[in-house]
Structure formats: C-alpha cells, structure tokens
Amino acid sequence: MHLTSKKTIDDLQLKGKKVLIRVDFNVPIKDGKITSVKRIVSSLPTINKVLEEGGKAIVFSHLGRVKEEADKTKKSLKPVVYELANQLGRNIIYVDQTRGAKLEHAIEKMQDGEILVFENTRFEDLNNKAESKNDPELGKYWASLGDVFINDAFGTAHRAHASNVGIASNIAESAMGYLLEKEVKALSKIVHNPIKPFVAIIGGAKISDKIGVVSSLLEKADKVIIGGGMAYTFNKALGFNIGNSLVEEDKIELAKEYLEKYKDKIILPVDHASATSFEDQERILNPSHPLQIPENTMGLDIDQYSIELFKSELEGAKTVLWNGPMGVTEFSNFKYGTEAVAKEISKLEDAYSVIGGGDSVAAVENLGFEDAFSHISTGGGASIEFLEGKELPGIKAIQDK
Ligand code: ADP
Ligand code: MG
Numbered sequence: 001m002h003l004t005s006k007k008t009i010d011d012l013q014l015k016g017k018k019v020l021i022r023v024d025f026n027v028p029i030k031d032g033k034i035t036s037v038k039r040i041v042s043s044l045p046t047i048n049k050v051l052e053e054g055g056k057a058i059v060f061s062h063l064g065r066v067k068e069e070a071d072k073t074k075k076s077l078k079p080v081v082y083e084l085a086n087q088l089g090r091n092i093i094y095v096d097q098t099r100g101a102k103l104e105h106a107i108e109k110m111q112d113g114e115i116l117v118f119e120n121t122r123f124e125d126l127n128n129k130a131e132s133k134n135d136p137e138l139g140k141y142w143a144s145l146g147d148v149f150i151n152d153a154f155g156t157a158h159r160a161h162a163s164n165v166g167i168a169s170n171i172a173e174s175a176m177g178y179l180l181e182k183e184v185k186a187l188s189k190i191v192h193n194p195i196k197p198f199v200a201i202i203g204g205a206k207i208s209d210k211i212g213v214v215s216s217l218l219e220k221a222d223k224v225i226i227g228g229g230m231a232y233t234f235n236k237a238l239g240f241n242i243g244n245s246l247v248e249e250d251k252i253e254l255a256k257e258y259l260e261k262y263k264d265k266i267i268l269p270v271d272h273a274s275a276t277s278f279e280d281q282e283r284i285l286n287p288s289h290p291l292q293i294p295e296n297t298m299g300l301d302i303d304q305y306s307i308e309l310f311k312s313e314l315e316g317a318k319t320v321l322w323n324g325p326m327g328v329t330e331f332s333n334f335k336y337g338t339e340a341v342a343k344e345i346s347k348l349e350d351a352y353s354v355i356g357g358g359d360s361v362a363a364v365e366n367l368g369f370e371d372a373f374s375h376i377s378t379g380g381g382a383s384i385e386f387l388e389g390k391e392l393p394g395i396k397a398i399q400d401k
Helices: 038-052 078-088 101-108 121-126 136-144 162-168 178-192 207-220 230-237 249-261 304-314 336-347 358-366 381-387
Strands: 018-022 056-060 093-095 115-118 148-151 173-176 198-202 223-226 272-275 284-286 298-302 319-323 352-356
Touching: 018 038, 018 162, 038 056, 038 078, 038 178, 078 115, 093 101, 101 115, 121 162, 136 162, 148 162, 173 178, 178 319, 178 352, 178 381, 198 207, 198 304, 207 223, 207 230, 207 249, 207 319, 207 381, 223 230, 223 304, 230 249, 230 298, 298 304, 298 336, 304 336, 319 336, 319 381, 336 358, 352 358, 352 381
Parallel strands: 018 056, 018 148, 056 115, 093 115, 148 173, 198 223, 198 319, 319 352
Antiparallel strands: 272 284, 272 298
C-alpha cells in the first residue's frame, strides 16, 4: 500500500460541501462517564479543518457492540457529543438516529461551518448486522447524505463496514483524515524501512490474535522480545513447567517452530512473578532458569532478571515497536515489568518508538510514559494487521490522488 497515492483531507475542496466524517469515538464509558477522551481529542484536527474551511461536518462513529435493543441506551453517542462540544467550544447538532427523515432534514438545514453528529453506527447492526456486515444499501444510503467522505477512524480500518468501506465505495470523493494519515505514516516507517537495530516487544494475552504479527516481526526485526501471557506458550514449548499460567495448547507446535527457526532472535523472560490469583498481593518470584513456576500459581509479570535482560536487548535500538503488556498491569502488583520496559524506552536516544494495542496504550498512559513514544497508535487490531503488511480495507477503499 503506497500511502502517497491516497487522497488526504488537504486534497479536498471543503467549502459549502456536506462532509461525511467517520471518526473513532469508541471511547471507554463507565457509569455513563467517559474515562478516556483520547479518541475524541485525536479527532479534533480533522473536524476543525472541515469547520474552518466552511464545510458542513457530518460526524459519526461506532461505540461498542450493539446486539439487542437494550444495548442502545448504554451505547448512545450522546455523552460523546457533550464532550466533543466541550472540546470544540461550540454547539453540535445531535441527531439520535442513524437514518431517516429527522436526520435528512437536520442535514438539509445545516449552514456552512456547522457540525452535526448522528447516532452510533452500530445501532444499524440490529438490522441483520447491516453496519458490521457492510450491507450495500446502508453504505449507499449514508453516502447519499454527503458530497465527500473523510475516513479518520484508524481503529476500524481493518474492517470493511458500511460506515467506512460502504460509504467510500458509493461517493464521488473520499480521503484520509489527519489522524488516519498520521497512523499510516507512523506505522509505514516500521513496515517499510525500520532503522536498525529494530527491536520488537510483544506481550499481552492472546497468541492467536498476534501470531501473524509475531511471524512478520521475526522476519523484519533484529530481536523479538516476548513477554506477558504470550511468553508461557513459548516457555511450555521449551519444556518448562509453567504451572497454571496462560497457555494456548494449540500454538505450542508453532512456538516450537519459531524457537527453532529464530532461536537467536527470540528473547523470552527468564524469571517471573507468579501468584495463585490476580488479586494476590504476594508476588512469588521465580528467579530460576530453566523456568519453574510452582504448581497452582500463574506467571503474571516478568521479574528482575527478565527486566535486566530486556533492557540490555533494548540498548542501542533505533526502532522499537511494542504491542501487549509484560504482565497483568490491571493489578498494581504485576505492573513492574511493563513499567520498567516503558522506562527503558523513554531513555533511548534518537530511537523511533511506536506502541499500539488498547491495553498496552492504557497501561503506559496510566504509568505516565505517554511521552516516551514517538507514536502511540489509536488502533489495536488495525495496527497489528497493518504491521503484518496486510492492506486495510478501510484505507484501500479511499480514492487515489
Ligand atoms: P493489547 O490490548 O495491548 O493488544 P492484549 O489485549 O493482547 O494487549 O493483552 C492485554 C491483556 O493481557 C491484559 O488484560 C493483561 O492483563 C493480560 N496479560 C498480560 N500478561 C499476562 C499474564 N502473564 N497472564 C495473563 N494475562 C496477562
Ligand atoms: Mg486488548
């Protein structure tokens, strides 16, 4: 995918146009309150550009999953609209519908430089998953509401939904927004020509989600550090006792293959903090190698020898890519490994560092290491698929220059 070939917002004439803007407002909401406004803030450059140029900004997003009527109250974009109005410092026309006369009239009445937000696109999933399955009628309908389309939702770019691919395929003109463009540029640096030494760090919970990216990173990177829950499948493949740690039995063979083929590249933890449960306040440290995790306990974090090892592998790195925490950071007792790795990255001079993945990003933000990275990706699955070298449908559907 050659990013230079895709239209961007700067290639569009926006004045007086009805500009459909697909953003990613899939924010975490707890008890009706937004707990992180990051995604809303990230959408502002594109929205402001459209408003400043005198376009009519018609903004929409998905929010969570909508499986039944009852989900609608919890998954309404209304709290997001309040926050966005707050951030923009202006009024927003809010339409609590995803289609129909009310929405169409509201759009007809819009003045240049005004902004309208309509409801959660996934409300349409109650109609045979029309949004998520990219129902052609829905994409066509939404496209008919505007003159041009801007996709700025990187988080869903790896999915062909009606609100991205559907619209892009049915409208005269389409382009990437600033956020999408920034993500593509930042991740392209890693996919196409990472400056060496290139060290990748992969952690988190599910190997099966990340196996594709692990294999492409094993090809491209000089070292691949594996931590978090991921590490235990590899540890088991090496014949170590992993106690009750997370494991994907059906990936053990593959792990063995990788360990054989890339034995000089794969760096595994050499010690662990384990416990009988996540809530356990006691860290049982297992500084032994070969690894032995006591029966009935789970490895929940890396420990000091692993931290030292990972630090030394990171030394001198010029490109660092990180996806997936080193431990169960949701529990303060098991955040040390992730914290130490973040700290080490923050100390690297002139390294290009990128972190992606919902939980990884939340962890480094909570630990106060946001500034340690050259780029923090807003996409989890999307960033992984991009790094695997896949063409993301949401980007592919955008018109060439
Ligand atoms: P991301 O969202 O950054 O892509 P994942 O979703 O793959 O990351 O993984 C994050 C989850 O992995 C977190 O909930 C974390 O608690 C869990 N995790 C990390 N290390 C372990 C471990 N040793 N055992 C079990 N779960 C783990
Ligand atoms: Mg996650």
